[in-house]
Amino acid sequence: MGCFCAVPEEFYCEVLLLNESKLTLTTQQQGIKRSTKGSVVLDHVFRHINLVEIDYFGLRYCDRSHQTYWLDPAKTLAEHKELINTGPPYTLYFGIKFYAEDxxxxxxxxxxxxxxxxxxxxxxxxxxxxxxxxxxxxxxxxxxxxxxxxxxxxxxxxxxxxxxxxxxxxxxxxxxxxxxxxxxxxxxxxxxxxxxxxxxKSLEMYGVDLHPVYGENKSEYFLGLTPVGVVVYKNKKQVGKYFWPRITKVHFKETQFELRVLGKDCNETSFFFEARSKTACKHLWKCSVEHHTFFRMPENESNSLSRKLSKFGSMSYKHRYSGRT
Missing domain, CATH: 1.20.80.10 (Acyl-CoA Binding Protein)
Known part of the structure; x- marks a missing residue:
């Protein structure tokens, strides 16, 4: 294999598709560089598969410690530092980011x-x-x-x-x-x-994006992001379920993740969990906000994923985190 590091802008990536085939994206073939936006990479993959309903899908990658991330359409490849640190060459995994309820x-x-x-x-x-x-x-x-x-x-x-x-x-x-x-x-x-x-689709765990966390007394829990809301699991049993319309705030600081929920009595209650690392906590927060945005967006609005995510990014109310994502 040749040396990909001779030219800083050079980019060589393999995208693993769901049918187990691979799509190779390179600077020479598609003109993709480190300065290329994630949305351009996504468009290449969508065109290759002939996808029209693109909103549900994304590209994942893992850092050296096996933490998973989603490629951000609004950022350049160079800004995905966890990805850049893994290569070259680089590996992306195509898959469902938001599971349709039906x-x-x-x-x-x-x-x-x-x-x-x-x-x-x-x-x-x-x-x-x-x-x-x-x-x-x-x-x-x-x-x-x-x-x-x-x-x-x-x-x-x-x-x-x-x-x-x-x-x-x-x-x-x-x-x-x-x-x-x-x-x-x-x-x-x-x-x-x-x-x-x-x-x-009738199976309990269909479309559940699981994130390991700790609760009180370091008890192990999983938070599951689903099309209808956040589900809390302990010992593989569901112990809580909070619907997206009832979730009024999603926040993180260091390794602490907060979920604020509006009860039937119209009072807000905060639930706190500890993630395994700062990186995992930020990933959980970002996935939660994106799920909240996606599944509360009216169906008659634009089906453009970039349109939805830019709307998510411009939110000035409680769901927005003031730091960089």
């Missing part, structure tokens, strides 16, 4: 397909746990999408075992998937993918 209502088939790929990955990597019977149903839809109708001549015994659907996949699950696959005759790939999403 992905089946997405207008474009290509958008639903990207949701299908992401949710399938969420199930496989254990981010979206599901009981065995649901896992079998989802696996059968995924097989139908991939292979089409069951054919006894080509789909010989054990054909399902060539595919991975869940962590720690058992033979019993594969047999159940095969049985269900045989009943899906006639389903087109797009119909099977839609049925996959229709089943997956």
């Amino acid at each position: 992905p089946c209502k997405l207008k474009e088939e290509i958008t639903r397909y990207q949701f299908f790929l992401q949710v399938k990955q969420d199930v496989l990597q254990g981010r979206l746990p599901c009981p065995v019977n649901i896992a079998a149903q989802l696996g059968a839809y995924a097989i139908q999408s991939e292979l089409g109708d069951y054919d006894p001549y080509t789909h010989t015994a054990g054909y399902v075992s060539e595919y991975r659907f869940v962590p720690d996949q058992k033979e019993e699950l594969e047999e159940a998937i095969e049985r269900i696959h045989k009943t899906l005759m006639g389903q087109a790939p797009s119909e099977a993918e839609l049925n996959y999403l229709r089943t997956a």
Whole structure:
């Protein structure tokens, strides 16, 4: 591999897409430099995938300590210091940033397909746990999408075992998937993918962006950002749920994260959590504000993600943090 550091403006990046293919972005091919805005990089990826409903998606990257970030459309690549410190070359991961509450209502088939790929990955990597019977149903839809109708001549015994659907996949699950696959005759790939999403969206952890935090007495909690609000988990059980319209302030200082919620009695209550680091706390805050902005934006307003985020950036009320993001 050549030396990418000879010219400071040179940029070489691999974008991992949800279908497991890679898109290479370079200074030579696309003219992308360190001074290029994140929005330009996003546009290259969206055009490559032919996405129209772009609002839901983003590009993630990890720093050297495995903290995750989202590429900021308004900042240059050079301003993403955590990214720059990892390369060159650089790696970005394309995926869903904001999960639609009902992905089946997405207008474009290509958008639903990207949701299908992401949710399938969420199930496989254990981010979206599901009981065995649901896992079998989802696996059968995924097989139908991939292979089409069951054919006894080509789909010989054990054909399902060539595919991975869940962590720690058992033979019993594969047999159940095969049985269900045989009943899906006639389903087109797009119909099977839609049925996959229709089943997956009902799972408790669908679309939940989990952030580890500490509560009282250093008890371990997770804050889950969802399409409807913030969910609090302790010992894998939901112990609190705060809807976006009820959240009046999101704030952080050092490692402390504050969530201020308006109760039914119209009184505000603050909930405080400790993040594992200043960086993790800032990331949690930024994700919370962006989720709050995104899911409270009226549907009849512009579908432009940049338009929404610029509106988020110009907010002068309580959700805005006065420091740089």
